Amino acid sequence: MKYSYYPGCTLKTKAKELSDYAVAAAKVLGVELEEIKDWQCCGGVYSTSKDEIASKLSSVRALAQARDEGHDLMTLCSACHNVIKRVNEDMRGDENFRTKANNYMAPDMEYHGEANVVHYLEMLRDVVGFDEIKKKVVNPLTGRKIGAYYGCLLLRPGKVMEFDDPENPQILEDFIRAIGATPVLFEQRNECCGGYMTLNDKELAQKRSTAVVDSAVRNEADCLITACPLCRYNLEVNSETKLPVIYFTELLAEALGIKEVK
Amino acid sequence: MQKIGVFVCWCGSNIAATVDVAAVAEAVKGEPGVVFATDYQYMCSEGGQSLIKETIKEQGLTGVVICSCSPRMHEATFRKTVEAAGINPYMLEIANIREQCSWIHKNKEEGTEKAIILAKAAVAKLNLNTPLIAGESRVVKRALVIGGGIAGIQTALDIAEAGYEVDIVEKQPTIGGKMTQIDKTFPTLDCAACILTPKMVDAAQSEKINIYSYSEVEKVSGFVGNFSVTIKKKPRYVNSDLCTGCGACMEKCPSKKTPNEFNMGLDNRTAIYIPFAQAIPKVPVIDTAACLHFKTGKCGICQKTCSANAIDFDQKEELITKEYGAIVVATGFNPLKPTKFDEYQYNQCADVVTSLEFERLMNAAGPTKGVLLRPSDQSHPKKIVFVQCVGSRGQSCRDHSYCSKICCMYTAKHAMLVRDKYPDTDVTVFYIDVRTPGKNFDEFYRRAVEEYGVHYIKGMVGKVEQVDGSLKVQASDLLSNDQMVLDADMVVLATAVEPDPTAKSLATMLTASIDTNNFFTEAHPKLRPVESPTAGVYLSGVCQGPKDIPETVAQGSACAAKVIGLLAKDKLLSNPCVAHSDELLCNGCSTCANVCAYGAIDYVDKEVNDHGKREVRHIAVVNEAVCQGCGACTVTCPSGAMDLKGFANRQIMAEVDAICK
DSSP states (O other): OEEEEOOOSGGGTTTHHHHHHHHHHHHHTTOEEEEOTTOOOOOSSOOOOTTOOGGGHHHHHHHHHHHHHTSOEEEOSHHHHHHHHHHHHHHHHOHHHHHHHHHHHOOSSOOOSOSOEEEHHHIIIIIIOHHHHHHHOSSOOTTOEEEEOOTTTTTOSHHHHOSSOSSSOOHHHHHHHHTTOEEEOOGGGGSOOOGGGTTTOHHHHHHHHHHHHHHHHHTTOSEEEESOHHHHHHHHHTOSSOOOEEEHHHHHHHHTTOTTTO | OOOEEEEEEOTTHHHHTTSOHHHHHHHHTTSTTEEEEEEESOTTSHHHHHHHHHHHHHHTOSEEEEEESOHHHHHHHHHHHHHHTTSOGGGEEEEEOIIIIITTOOOHHHHHHHHHHHHHHHHHHHTTOOOOOOOEEEOOSEEEEEOOSHHHHHHHHHHHHTTOEEEEEOSSSSSOGGGGGOSEETTTTEEHHHHHHHHHHHHHHOTTEEEETTEEEEEEEEETTEEEEEEEEOOOSBOTTTOOOOOHHHHHOSOOOEEOTTTTTSSEEOSEEOSSTTOSSOOOEEOTTTOHHHHHSOOOHHHHHOTTOOBOTTOOOEEEEEEESEEEEOOOEEEOOGGGOGGGTTTTOTTEEEHHHHHHHHSTTSTTTTOOOOTTTOOOOSEEEEEEEETSSOOSTTSOSSOOSSHHHHHHHHHHHHHHHOTTOEEEEEESOOOOOSTTHHHHHHHHHHTSOOEEEESOEEEEEEETTEEEEEEEETTTTEEEEEEESEEEEEEOEEEOTTHHHHHHHHTOOBOTTSOBOOSBTTTBTTBOSSTTEEEOGGGGSOOOHHHHHHHHHHHHHHHHHHHTOSEEEOOSOOEEEOTTTOOOOOHHHHHOTTOOEEEEEEEEEETTEEEEEEEEEEOTTTOOOOOHHHHHOTTSOEEETTSOHHHHHHHHHHHHO
8 A cells, every 4th residue: 555645844853753653664564655756834724714825735736746646645744634634625625716726836737636635543544454553563552551632633623634523532542552552531632732822822832731731641641642743842842741742653663663663 | 088178377476477377378278178278366266266167167178277386285175176066186287387487487488488388288198187086995993102201191191082092102111201200390390290190190091091011113014094003012021910019029139230221320220120100000120131030040039029929031022913093103302312522521520411310310209319419429519510502503423403492491490490409509501592482481591590690601611621529611601702611510411302213213114204313204394293294194292303391292282183183084085096007017027016115016816818818917916095106116117017097107208298399
């Protein structure tokens, strides 16, 4: 199985390990991730203003390239996934936006939302299967109590993401069970960490991220896992309560016994 | 050759504004068979009907075409009109030039052209019509009520009052339904049990009412006036004739750890149990999943205890088949279980309860004897938050789009009762809108706010968190645009009303229709609210849509009136527009029987005379009393043997030819 892979800027810099472990683990699971050429930053935020075109064009370009390569487009960072999947939805359903975007870019072949956007976790669940992962685990993380932090972007808006139930998610908990650890449910697992506010209202970001970590601590989690570099940064730096925050791919690599390979 | 009169209606300006009615009348004059054509302002008025009758006599008409509104509106009216003038009522055709023409066109030229085409098609069909005679069928003078809640009980009592026999089938061990679990009723705050149990007793004591409790409908066949229903009586393992209801078996039963359904699982019951003190019949049931005798083969203490010798471990399921003239669906509802609403922590936290659970916590016969205690630590809650519209009025897949209608009122009731009983308790209600139409309802809600000091906040709760044994409720106040976190000891979720899970399979069994939410569909949303579209099947209570108790009782009685109207008849005229099979063309392939939704087609071996050749053939025969005239068989039949009286293939083709000319 092969995917066109869109890593995104942060995964090439600050969150390099999120991506590196993902690519290595995918190989063990029989999945090839081929980075698309000349990708550009997704913009980091999906603009909800209807007349905003420019900030969405880099996503359109990545999507069109995946279409041309004949693969689904895989994302890993929650923010990239959110932006690209929503832009793809616009290209499919919003005729006005589609026409403008295509006119603006004048590609060889117009893009109409043909590519599918798949998050790495969806691939683990739907293509590889958590039962299959369980079989390939050589180093089960038995006894570790892990809180799955979804954050706000990964699952919402539910109708577009079609990833998991935004209020009742279970994909990360199933993942945690697959690698042999015990999932810890905590109330704030799908609430915003305040990450986007960290620059203009640091106090709010601190309040939100502390609420998230406190909730995990109260429910006796040893650590948190996330798919989002911004969440990780925010929970580590801004939260007044401290708890290790790890990318889920790092634990996957550890369980598959390839953590040192990198 | 037919002598046809064509009557074009103006319907005031409804038709005449977009269709040149005089031109339509003029245009059909040259059509085959047409000897008379005119237009008139209101054909359905007395004057219009007289005009039709007089013309029939003067012109010696054999058939009539009326160009007017949909046949759903006035076909019955005009059939009577022509019959009164001596023409067979099936020698009438209606061309719908209103709903399907004038109302949907703006351009008068186009409208007129289309009306002329529709009129010509009706004339073409009428030329091939033959007089049809409706058959008769008997009416079994007994009704079946499915569901023994307040709706079913009310319907049964009213039918019995009129002197007809009624059977109630209730799947639970007792009748009474959801109302038995309710503490007080709005807006009068009288005790639900006090007003319900006398009705339950009346039903049990009525000579005309027969209750099949702990039973389910297994199979339904037949048609209006002549249903045959198989009822499955599940084994109670207690002989109802011998049991005195003393309860000694329940006291001695060693298996005491089964969640008590009547108290919403907030306490436990024994394996042999009577759901509640006023249950009818007051005969226990053995829950075989919990009973030690059924699980291990040992125990049998109840049997040894029972002085009446009523315990019968060998009791078997029993199937009873009876005939009924009418069937009433009164299957009611269940409140949604909010397991998918994790933001409220219902799965994780014992102090987050549904409204029906809260009813039990407030009820003197409930798990706490009516003292409001938190399930987690049995302490008195000092701060309670109510969340409305949980699962109602939503857009996601876990929500229902409809308003459950009763939640605003019962939440106001809960809030008021708490403040009345425990004035030191702080009560907050989160709402989207407060909807209180109903007699004395808005006054009731205002009392909760103004006299009882309940805090109402427009906004919804986004998250409930457990912190140090209490709850933090994260919510927004939409009027002041504030984000807030409230402390609470308990959270009560007003969960949506959902039709009983049996609704879907029952609807299939009855060939009654249900909507996308699994509520039963009424025959007409305004004018036939208690009848289903299937003749002889009636709807009572919440199975048709969310309702409070007064509405349910009113609908239950309305439903009874309709049933009584049917049972009062000795014979029913059947629809003569039914299928029939040409025995010379039929090859016995049974394709038609496979598509027939009503089971109206049988196969017989019959001697036929095919142009002088006599032989026995396996051929289809339509039971005209069962056939609903849907036509599915006629289009399925590969040899063209099946045809529908009044809508024969030739007639339909003549219409199509006329339209395409």
